[in-house]
Amino acid sequence: MKKILVTGASGYVGARIYLDLQKKHEVVGTYFNSDFNDNLVKIDITDLDSVRLVFKAHNPDFIVHVAAFPVSPQNDDQKKLMKELNYKGVDNIVKVSNEIGAKVVFVSSAIALTDSSSSANDIYGQSKAYGERECKKIVAGSLIVRPHTVFGYSPNMTNDRSFNRILKNIFLKTPAIYDTSWKFEPTYIGHISAVIDKYILGDIKTNVMNVAMDILKSKYDLGFDILSNFGIEVTPVDDKRAWAVTELDLTDFYKLNLPIKNYDEMISAMVKEINQIGNNYPKEMN
Numbered sequence: 001m002k003k004i005l006v007t008g009a010s011g012y013v014g015a016r017i018y019l020d021l022q023k024k025h026e027v028v029g030t031y032f033n034s035d036f037n038d039n040l041v042k043i044d045i046t047d048l049d050s051v052r053l054v055f056k057a058h059n060p061d062f063i064v065h066v067a068a069f070p071v072s073p074q075n076d077d078q079k080k081l082m083k084e085l086n087y088k089g090v091d092n093i094v095k096v097s098n099e100i101g102a103k104v105v106f107v108s109s110a111i112a113l114t115d116s117s118s119s120a121n122d123i124y125g126q127s128k129a130y131g132e133r134e135c136k137k138i139v140a141g142s143l144i145v146r147p148h149t150v151f152g153y154s155p156n157m158t159n160d161r162s163f164n165r166i167l168k169n170i171f172l173k174t175p176a177i178y179d180t181s182w183k184f185e186p187t188y189i190g191h192i193s194a195v196i197d198k199y200i201l202g203d204i205k206t207n208v209m210n211v212a213m214d215i216l217k218s219k220y221d222l223g224f225d226i227l228s229n230f231g232i233e234v235t236p237v238d239d240k241r242a243w244a245v246t247e248l249d250l251t252d253f254y255k256l257n258l259p260i261k262n263y264d265e266m267i268s269a270m271v272k273e274i275n276q277i278g279n280n281y282p283k284e285m286n
């Protein structure tokens with residue numbers, strides 16, 4: 001059994017990866033502020049001593065690095081935090097992973113691919129591209145996992161993410177108003193864990209894996225296709241978003257032949273996951 005350490009296991013993406021990998025592997029998850037799962041270990045990725053202490057105490061075979069500043073910063077304080085997490089944080093992870101000889105999976109983002117001359121290439125995209133470059137230097141080996149906008153159930157149902165907004169529409173009856181202007185290839189969250197599992201098992205030989213469905217959809221499309229199963233009306237709005245449309249090369253991903261093979265199956269899987277939440281939707285949100 002391989003030992004895995006997942007950073008950011010308290011966040012939206014990391015909590016689902018932590019949940020899924022535990023079914024097959026010995027997994028340690030880390031948090032920073034929000035210890036919503038008692039089993040998580042505290043780490044500060046911006047502090048080299050903290051990273052060393054935790055990594056050396058658990059000595060994992062694989063680090064799955066998910067912790068990050070995960071959106072475009074909106075003010076100077078957020079810009080500063082993004083630099084700390086997405087540059088210094090990555091440097092610390094790379095350094096200590098090499099010290100303990102661990103392989104690294106870096107959860108990047110499609111935004112890392114945005115052309116640097118494009119106005120859509122904001123500093124968040126540049127920071128994810130930096131993380132990719134640095135993680136390729138891991139001596140034991142590394143995999144860059146590149147999702148687009150992620151949808152699907154995570155034990156973290158409260159962070160403000162696209163799928164969690166859809167849960168709010170259902171469980172808190174917030175109005176469902178979604179943009180029609182920007183299209184992207186949606187990523188199913190369970191596919192991220194499945195790809196990481198295959199890498200751990202030695203079944204992935206490439207060092208980059210784009211993970212998404214080969215179809216362009218808007219947030220309105222996703223909202224409509226999920227919420228219509230719950231009898232919820234969705235209002236379209238044209239936010240006139242001039243964001244870049246990044247189409248990922250998904251050849252290697254489709255070759256993995258994972259369960260949930262197309263957009264319709266992804267929607268059905270998510271509807272099933274929502275039905276299973278039932279009374280477990282967080283009470284403090286009500």
Ligand SMILES: NC(=O)c1ccc[n+]([C@@H]2O[C@H](COP(=O)([O-])OP(=O)(O)OC[C@H]3O[C@@H](n4cnc5c(N)ncnc54)[C@H](OP(=O)(O)O)[C@@H]3O)[C@@H](O)[C@H]2O)c1
Nearest residue numbers: 008010011012013031032033034044045067068070109150
């Ligand atoms: N969500 C998406 O649609 C999407 C799409 C593409 C790529 N991604 C990538 O997926 C990753 C996770 O995104 P997310 O949406 O899950 O974000 P998130 O919910 O905000 O999670 C961020 C995680 O980082 C941790 N963290 C923050 N500061 C830290 C520090 N100083 N030391 C250690 N950990 C720290 C947080 O811990 P606490 O909460 O405990 O403080 C949390 O677990 C990011 O790398 C992002 O680029 C996400």
